[in-house]
Amino acid sequence: MFFSNLEKAEKQTLAISNQSAELARVAEWLEQLSIEFQLNDDIVFKIDLVLNECLINIISYAYRDQAEHTITINFYPDADHVVLEVIDDGFHFNPFTREPLPPQLTLESATPDGRGILLIKSFTDNQEYLRLNNSNIMRVYIKK
């Protein structure tokens, strides 16, 4: 998939460590962004959901060691879109090429897990992934 160039775009950045307790700091950051950029509640909900799903996946599964790692979140405000970029140095993983969950029609056959990537794809308008310099870069676009 084409990975568009945002090098010169205005952005806000938050760096967190790979601990689930850091999600509280992400929530505070999102609240500040929502005020500064006057984001409506639906956009904030989508950003919140994407970050929750993406970050908990990275924190839970991306690292094969017990070391501390940095996860970088970039927020690009744009006239038409909000662009979110999440960068981690975990093992190579493209979330957007994973097979979707098979349809689950009964509770008996349903699995409790595995819905995170589906939610990221469903609540965003476009998704991109790039492996660069031993890092995963996931980018999503949300129309305003």
Place this chain on the structure above:
Amino acid sequence: MELQHETLENGLLHIKLIGRLDVLGAQEIDIKFTALTASKKTNVLVDLGQVSFLASLGIRTLITSAKALDNRGGLMVLLNPQPNVFNVLDTSGVTSLIPTYFDFAEACAALQIRS
């Protein structure tokens, strides 16, 4: 995340969740929610009206308990999810697994038919 519960006069267990059902919220209520819903045959009404956010780990909590109830012959229904929370439930297929209502009386009636 806060969890309140009561047994209604009709014998149904009414659980009200309040706050964000994200990873931290799910961790806060998981043990209590599972203990209330999965330990015996019962019919459970889970009121989501004051849940402002739902992520997949919250869905995990709901489905895990609904499956355990189903195994014991009980039933769980969801009540009054806010629009964005309903979108998450619907998109992830939960509404086809756990009946979801926007009317208290209808939700109670659905549970009593099964009891």
